[in-house]
Amino acid sequence: xxxxxxxxxxxxxxxxxxxQPTILVFDSGxxxxxxxxxxxxxCPGAHIIYAADDAGFPxxxxxxxxxxxxxxxxxxxxxxxxxxxxxxxxCNTASTLVLPALRARFAIPxxxxxxxxxxxxxxxxxxxxxxxxxxxxxxxxYTRELIERYAAQCEVTLVGSTRLAGLAExxxxxxxxxxxxxxxxxAPCFVEKAGRRTDVVTLSCxxxxxxxxxxxxLAPWPVEWIDPAxxxxxxxxxxxxxxxxxxxxxxxxxxxxxxxxxxxLRIALAGYGLARIAIEPLPLAx
Numbered sequence: 001x002x003x004x005x006x007x008x009x010x011x012x013x014x015x016x017x018x019x020q021p022t023i024l025v026f027d028s029g030x031x032x033x034x035x036x037x038x039x040x041x042x043c044p045g046a047h048i049i050y051a052a053d054d055a056g057f058p059x060x061x062x063x064x065x066x067x068x069x070x071x072x073x074x075x076x077x078x079x080x081x082x083x084x085x086x087x088x089x090x091c092n093t094a095s096t097l098v099l100p101a102l103r104a105r106f107a108i109p110x111x112x113x114x115x116x117x118x119x120x121x122x123x124x125x126x127x128x129x130x131x132x133x134x135x136x137x138x139x140x141x142y143t144r145e146l147i148e149r150y151a152a153q154c155e156v157t158l159v160g161s162t163r164l165a166g167l168a169e170x171x172x173x174x175x176x177x178x179x180x181x182x183x184x185x186x187a188p189c190f191v192e193k194a195g196r197r198t199d200v201v202t203l204s205c206x207x208x209x210x211x212x213x214x215x216x217x218l219a220p221w222p223v224e225w226i227d228p229a230x231x232x233x234x235x236x237x238x239x240x241x242x243x244x245x246x247x248x249x250x251x252x253x254x255x256x257x258x259x260x261x262x263x264x265l266r267i268a269l270a271g272y273g274l275a276r277i278a279i280e281p282l283p284l285a286x
Contacts (some may be wrong), residue, residue, distance in 0.1 A: 026074075032088070116200055128157070134205050
């Protein structure tokens with residue numbers, strides 16, 4: 001048995017690895033593309049399905065029961081349609097809450113995305129780290145437990161950004177994003193106290209690395225930014241085993257609404273290898 005710390009549970013590698021497995025990468029929006037790009041690097045022979053529940057975006061507006069029900073319903077539809085061998089929940093807000101229910105419902109492996117607090121605690125020299133996340137992730141008991149387990153000796157600043165995921169989506173769609181708006185969202189991460197400064201910021205929403213270069217430029221001082229995507233991709237590759245190594249030509253992006261599919265976004269998706277786009281209509285119930 002191997003323990004997946006990112007997902008907080010255990011999984012065995014697939015007993016009979018498939019040379020061309022199907023991987024479903026799921027997020028509420030476009031942030032999971034940061035995970036997808038790393039996963040395709042390590043699993044070049046996999047058939048990739050990227051699913052964005054844009055009808056439900058942002059998940060932070062849903063209460064916990066509604067979020068669990070929504071993710072279960074969408075994943076059930078996607079599993080029935082695409083029959084994945086493994087699912088990546090490339091969303092911290094969902095992973096910190098929904099993974100146990102998903103594993104109880106489905107027999108396939110799930111790899112989650114949770115705040116990278118353990119590596120942040122290991123990397124800090126000042127003892128001051130910040131967790132930049134959505135308000136939902138910041139509020140989760142799971143996040144607090146990670147801090148108690150791995151960063152009890154650190155001073156941890158939890159920053160629940162209300163706008164950063166949306167700004168990342170705007171940028172990817174080719175829409176302008178003002179520097180001042182980004183500065184306002186990341187400013188609480190940078191804390192000075194008694195001659196010490198925050199020196200590590202964990203990007204605990206998969207959308208945020210889409211803006212990483214701009215955040216580096218706008219930061220008041222240099223810090224180490226931790227993106228969990230490489231670790232997630234390594235875990236996926238470990239679970240699946242060797243793949244054929246021949247890129248699959250039919251990588252597909254699936255949206256539950258598709259209303260924001262502009263020309264620039266289609267070009268951006270093609271840059272991630274997602275030239276095919278499908279709509280699986282799943283409107284969010286009122």
